[in-house]
Amino acid sequence: MPELPEVETIRRQLNSLLAGKKIRSVKVSLPKMVKLNLGKFKKIVVGAKIICVLRRAKILIVELSNDWSMLVHLKMSGRLIFRRKREKLQEHDTKWNHLIYEFFDGSRLFHNDLRQFGYVKLVKSAELAEFFKKEKLGPEPLEKDFTLEDFAAILKKRPNAKIKQFLMDPQNIAGIGNIYSDEILFFAGVHPLRRTCELKSAEIKKIFGGIKKILAEALKLHGSSDNDYLDALGRKGDYVPQLKVYGREGEKCKKCGGIIARLKIGGRSAHFCPACQALRPSRQ
DNA sequence: TATATTGTTACACC
């Protein structure tokens, strides 16, 4: 389930692996993943050179030499796995494979996606800013210019939202999904059902600190491989042992020894410690 | 066999 730390890990790897490579061919076996006419897609992509790989929210931006950029979203089960020429393929290189990019040096990039929710689209590089403006995405949480004041201001715009859902909405803050929203709220000691308007400033500060800290630490360990996630080299992330609540229902809280609970919020499961994250704020 | 899973969006409703 790639969230910001996972997608950013892949971006960094692909940026150094693919920059300068020229695309010799693209094989598409699941056309619905490509959000434009397939013939047009191939015509633009084949023969183009990759300049760099960027990211906005969970969207990878592959900038091409011909003034076009490929936008790739992995949604929940997508993978982009790079293999050098003659490098031995693993089972996950070939299973659920929907697109294969081959480069002139014989290396390949495999885009596979078990649930088939991901996509590839093309946008003129000059129109990227306009494109993302239309998407109305929230700020990049790890950027230095995302401040506590920004966070408080965005919270104010959604006074009735439950904090768990607020954190997961990419139009509020980009890049946070189910795993890290649970972890951020545990770090902050805030119950996932709390309404944003009733949060005290100390709690807002703690959640903000949690966003920065948890995402940065997860990125450092190359993300979490709960079930599907693999990076561009086909490797798992190392953050799962650091998870305090996500996927730990019924297990002991690492802080207080209480039992981790799970709640359904907006069709998603929220994991939390009922003792460390009380529904009613403490009175001091 | 029924249910849970996941990110995002389309859509209904007020």
Add this chain to the structure above:
DNA sequence: TGGTGTAACAATAT
């Protein structure tokens, strides 16, 4: 209008 809530998408594990 916009804010909010829910279903849908798909293939798997349990």
